[in-house]
Amino acid sequence: RKEVEQDPGPFNVPEGATVAFNCTYSNSASQSFFWYRQDCRKEPKLLMSVYSSGNEDGRFTAQLNRASQYISLLIRDSKLSDSATYLCVVNPSGGYNKLIFGAGTRLAVHP
Amino acid sequence: GAVVSQHPSRVICKSGTSVKIECRSLDFQATTMFWYRQFPKQSLMLMATSNEGSKATYEQGVEKDKFLINHASLTLSTLTVTSAHPEDSSFYICSAPTAEETQYFGPGTRLLVL
Numbered sequence: 001r002k003e004v005e006q007d008p009g010p011f012n013v014p015e016g017a018t019v020a021f022n023c024t025y026s027n028s029a030s031q032s033f034f035w036y037r038q039d040c041r042k043e044p045k046l047l048m049s050v051y052s053s054g055n056e057d058g059r060f061t062a063q064l065n066r067a068s069q070y071i072s073l074l075i076r077d078s079k080l081s082d083s084a085t086y087l088c089v090v091n092p093s094g095g096y097n098k099l100i101f102g103a104g105t106r107l108a109v110h111p
Numbered sequence: 112g113a114v115v116s117q118h119p120s121r122v123i124c125k126s127g128t129s130v131k132i133e134c135r136s137l138d139f140q141a142t143t144m145f146w147y148r149q150f151p152k153q154s155l156m157l158m159a160t161s162n163e164g165s166k167a168t169y170e171q172g173v174e175k176d177k178f179l180i181n182h183a184s185l186t187l188s189t190l191t192v193t194s195a196h197p198e199d200s201s202f203y204i205c206s207a208p209t210a211e212e213t214q215y216f217g218p219g220t221r222l223l224v225l
Contacts, residue, residue, distance in 0.1 A: 041202075041221075042218070042219070043204050043216040043217060043218050044204075044216050046213065046214075046215075087154065087155075098145060098157045098160060099145070099157070099206075099214060101147075101154040101155045102154060103153065103154040104154055
């Protein structure tokens, strides 16, 4: 089983749609969680951290369920500029430690 | 936010040559940096952890004699791909954590070995 698994995608949605990505992780002791965005042929960029209480940043909402080892990202009112690959990322041990990346879910928003 | 640079951004080399990639944290110090590799349509895979003042820690399956890592200062780590072969062609990305433990990624180096 992969350490971090994501929806395979791709997701093709019209502008204005709401889209949800799911992710599961295998290490129950994992400390911190993130969603990164990666544009084609570019480096990943931090979209948002994910907290147990859930957190929101504008049109983006992230949720964490530690009991189910499940992470989600909801994007409301999709924009063309949201088209990218979204990476679910887990830090197993916290601190200055390695990040484990999911394979990513590709989102394509069309007019 | 913090800035991490990589050089070169793209390199094409002949099989059997060595290639050095630099990773710099521009506005913060990083005692630890990470090197990742990403093949097309795959996720980033951690290759090794670069530690300033000590040996790098390699992930399972990554040859330390082939991928030489030197963390020369608190702002510079280098990855040297020795005797490169076509199967080493990939996107190499470094990252560095800030004191707040947020990791910032360099822009990546695209390596093509002919």
